[in-house]
Every structure is written in C-alpha cells, then in structure tokens.
Amino acid sequence: MASLLVVLDVDSTLIEEEAIELLAEEAGSGAAVAAVTARAMAGELDFATSLTERVATLVGLDEGVFARVAPRITLTRGARELVAGVHAVGGCVAVVSGGFHELLDPLAADLGLDAHRANRLAIEGGRLTGRTTGPVIDAAAKAEALREWAERFDVPLARTVAVGDGANDLAMMAAAGLSIAFDAKPIVRGAAHVSLVERDLAAVLGVLGLRG
Numbered sequence: 001m002a003s004l005l006v007v008l009d010v011d012s013t014l015i016e017e018e019a020i021e022l023l024a025e026e027a028g029s030g031a032a033v034a035a036v037t038a039r040a041m042a043g044e045l046d047f048a049t050s051l052t053e054r055v056a057t058l059v060g061l062d063e064g065v066f067a068r069v070a071p072r073i074t075l076t077r078g079a080r081e082l083v084a085g086v087h088a089v090g091g092c093v094a095v096v097s098g099g100f101h102e103l104l105d106p107l108a109a110d111l112g113l114d115a116h117r118a119n120r121l122a123i124e125g126g127r128l129t130g131r132t133t134g135p136v137i138d139a140a141a142k143a144e145a146l147r148e149w150a151e152r153f154d155v156p157l158a159r160t161v162a163v164g165d166g167a168n169d170l171a172m173m174a175a176a177g178l179s180i181a182f183d184a185k186p187i188v189r190g191a192a193h194v195s196l197v198e199r200d201l202a203a204v205l206g207v208l209g210l211r212g
Contacts (some may be wrong), residue, residue: 059130
C-alpha cells in the first residue's frame with residue numbers, strides 16, 4: 001500500500017514543451033499545430049478531435065524523428081525533486097499524457113516513474129501514418145488512469161493528487177482527492193483546489209506538506 005499517489009500531466013507540466021509541437025516543427029506544421037493545441041488546452045476544442053487534426057499533419061515523417069526531437073525536451077524545474085520527495089515517503093508518482101509513448105517512455109524510465117500512459121503514433125514502413133493507434137488518451141482516459149492506478153497501488157482516492165494545466169486535465173483533477181493547477185489555463189485554475197504560478201514542480205511538495 002502506497003502512502004499517496006501523485007499523477008501529473010506531461011506536456012507543459014512535467015516537461016516545458018508540447019511534444020506534438022516539436023514533432024510538427026519537423027513536419028513544417030508547427031505554427032498551425034501550436035494554434036490548435038492552445039485552443040484545445042483552453043477548452044475551446046474537443047481534445048480527441050484536435051488530436052486527430054494535429055497528428056494528421058505528421059504524415060510521412062520518418063520514425064527517426066523521435067530521436068531527433070528527444071534532445072529538445074526539457075524537464076520542468078523541480079521534477080526530479082518532486083519524484084524523489086514523494087518516493088521518500090512511500091508514495092507513487094505516475095504521469096498520463098495526451099502526447100506520445102514514443103517520447104514519454106525514455107523520460108519515465110529516467111525519472112523512475114511508477115506508471116505512465118500516453119497515445120501511440122501509427123507507423124508503417126518506417127513512416128508515421130498521420131494517425132494514432134490504440135485508445136486515445138483524452139480527458140476521460142486521464143481520469144480513468146488515475147482511478148486505475150489508485151486501485152493498483154492501493155491508495156484511497158482521497159490520497160490521490162492530480163497536477164495539470166489544460167482543459168483535458170479537468171476530469172482527472174475532479175477524480176483526485178487534491179487537484180493542483182500548475183501554471184494553468186484560467187479554466188483549470190478556477191476548478192483546482194490549489195493553483196501554483198511558478199514553474200517549479202518541487203512546489204507541489206510544499207502543498208503536500210513534504211517540504212518546509
């Protein structure tokens with residue numbers, strides 16, 4: 001039985017970037033994709049629809065794009081401290097992303113995360129097809145992941161914490177015992193129990209009483 005479970009969003013929360021935008025830059029669709037991302041995170045567009053639209057612009061990219069993009073991903077300040085601090089008190093840390101396993105898997109291994117989940121990009125003949133494969137990780141899927149992991153790690157929902165910044169994090173935040181908006185969109189700040197403005201994930205430890 002874990003003492004608590006902290007579940008974080010990834011893009012613009014665990015990391016500074018939006019993974020889909022890094023990939024789109026390689027496809028020459030960066031500006032258009034960034035505009036769609038902004039509207040989806042503000043709650044102006046359905047996430048699954050926006051994901052389909054954005055991923056379609058990646059068609060034809062070679063699968064080597066992940067290795068080219070990975071070095072441009074930056075962990076948000078305090079990420080390692082947050083994971084270490086939660087683990088030090090017997091807690092678990094997981095992340096759930098509307099981004100992609102192909103870029104998240106190495107980060108999860110490096111951070112020693114207890115669980116992670118994201119979308120997968122379809123690849124045929126060594127090139128992206130412009131589609132995803134498997135379940136879409138939308139708002140409902142994020143909430144379900146939190147509940148599933150709480151059961152797996154034997155943590156009551158009251159001892160779960162959700163950290164996010166965009167509209168697709170709202171359902172997950174509503175399911176958690178404590179919701180933290182991290183440098184978030186107005187719609188998220190208004191719904192969260194706690195709002196953090198500074199981009200330092202170690203501040204979450206303070207909210208949890210795990211740092212002086």
